[in-house]
Amino acid sequence: MVVGVENTSTRALVVWGLLVVAANLRASLTGVGPLLDQVQADLGLAPAVAGLLNTLPLLAFVALSPVVPRLAARWGAERLLGGAVVVLALGIAVRWVPASVGLFGGTVLIGAGIAVGNVLLPALIKRDFPTKVGVLTSAYATVMGGVAAIASGVAVPISQVAPGGWRTALGGWVFFALVAVLLWIPRMRAPRREARAVRHRLPWGSGLAWAVTAFMGLQSLGFYVVVTWLPQVFQDNGVSPAAAGWLLFLFQVVAVGTSLTVPGALRWARDQRALAAACSAIMLVGYVGLFVAPGRALLWSVVLGLGGGACLVLALAFISLRAENAPGAGALSAMSQSIGYLPAAIGPVVFGLLHTVSDGWRVPIGLMVVTAAAQTVVALVAGHGTVRGTPEPAHVPTPAPGR
Template sequence: MRDHDGASPAATVGGVVRSQRASRRTHSGQALLLWGLLVAAANLRASLTGVGPVIDRIQVDLRLAPAVAGLLNTLPLLAFAMISPIVPRLAARWGSAWVLGAALVVLTLGIVVRWVPAASALLAGTVLIGAGIAVGNVLLPSLIKRDFPTRVGLLTAAYAAVMGGVAAVASGVAVPISEIAPGGWHTALGWWAVPALAAVMLWLPQLKGPGRTAEPMRHARLPWGSPLAWSVTAFMGLQSLGFYVVVTWLPQVFHDSGVTSTAAGWLLFLFQAVAVATSLAVPAALRRTRDQRGIATISSAALFAGYLGLLINPGWAVLWSVVLGLGGGACLVLALTFLGLRAPDPAAAGALSAMAQSIGYLLAAVGPVIFGFLHSVSAGWQVPIIFMCVAAAGQAIVAIAAGRGTVPNTSDQAAPTTR
């Protein structure tokens, strides 16, 4: 017996069952992909933020000059700036999944190399870590745009929260681990190879199946001629500059205002914890707005208020840590979200991400240096904090352009290329 379309009931039922199984496989694959992206994100800051709390011990044990010790914070940012522009071309040639997998392997190797008790190994491992993280920074927004196009804001906030939360934990546990674990600070830095290796293993399934091993992908040129892309780049750069200035110098600012060193470290943790909580709240706010201009401007203004508070009354350390965390957490999520929302497709998102992060991390690399230089020549914190107020004001201005609900003109992008 057949139905009115000529198909037997058994065939119809079989088709439904096959469709349901395919749907379940699709959902399972999407869930595994999401877990892979989030665990990768968890490794994009922790191996960096754990260095600062133990850098004095590193400097003493390896007899490093202050300038050499400073490279441990600067080298990764320079690696971000130099490697980010070439990531879209690598992804177009080899596929995003394979390139990200290779980057996670390089990151893991860098952490292991840094475990070796020698200054040369420490610096070489730091360069490898910076290279691996640079690729992840560029590709995660592109992969979210490609595989979860309707949930860009939500998933960007999720991976930013994971990245920031694990980074905060890394800075908090570095000293305790260095005090109780065999190997001291070597172990405190080296044990992060375990979660990095876990990210590699969790990403392996993404290298299998159709469209993974030979992923066709258009190569988009970096949008240097787009005013909107430059606005997004400026927003990314200024918020990155602010973050790295804060994590580098905020404890010293508080300490010089009368706070103990231990309390200053916890205030930095408070800043990061508030930033993580704020990043989780951003998607709900974005759903209530037609574009992101308002929230981007308000978040930048919060940073301005925090810096101004430090300038006027640095003794209110807890309040300014919270205010800076509120603004910083929101601005990070917005900067990352812009990379997906301001691009018409995944290839363009990767190109915009490469441009924004290349220039952005150059600013981030020089920010702490300028801040420290201004402190030295002015013999106080007022001038460098005024510098940060100016940077936050500039960020609020570019937020108006970066937050518009449009995408860059794609006429300057190259034709599709395949492997």
């Protein structure tokens, strides 16, 4: 039985709204990398400063995710998500401003909007579609990844033909964000259903919650390292820049395709331990292969995509599957996506630093072998059980001083 959504037509509109919102949660990030050289040349940015364009959104995830459940309890999840998409659209539009302050200010706003969406989507799916967690999580992860892949693939061609160049390539996504706002307005105007809900504390004391958080963090670390550095690894092993870009696109396309297969596996699996460990082991094979034979770029792009797409869906699904109810899912989502995105924020920097100090790719790739092995072990814990939420005590107004 579907809880909290009134009828079939309303459920369909809610699903469409969630999917269109999800489509906006990565495209404005993945389109930056292919344009980074143009941005640096046009604005005269040092490489370290330009790198903030990838790091700032992840730091926003870390900073804002823990407070999202509190804000949702105060304003309502639908209203908060709608406001987040408005902020996201504003951030994308601000990137059109012809100055560095517009680019970086817009990036901060984009990170804030995405941070709220990251936390709320699993909680809303748990609340409104408790029997469809696997299917809908896979659907929104697939849409999110598919649009992100398209954004990275079309960024340079758009910048070459559109007035405004790279600014238009980045800012043009505002129209897609506005579509999401329009589709979500009916949900923002619907009566609140959280008024009597119990807000849960973030489950810092739960070992299972930490396992879910670790799985989220390790798979996010792998994704952002790959999208940041894999083309350079391939180029340094004899692949042309254009071919390296297409291999990164192939990685993302394979990941999207793999994510579509996860719901079927979730339906027959009694728990997700074996599935999560197997998918993590595929990532491990990809990194080991990249360490041993980096010249086989096509093969390792496919292998990493096979494991990465499934691990993303599982990391998102764990939030809903491990939580006992919707408030618990919100708390677990906030914890796992705040701490979990911290490795993703610093991972590409550490990877690049190791490349510099070791004068090669073997040491940083060796680090990824270790993290994939750790993810495989963590999967055996994160794939089973329930995080028991702790409700926050109801607020009791303090009496005024006696008269």
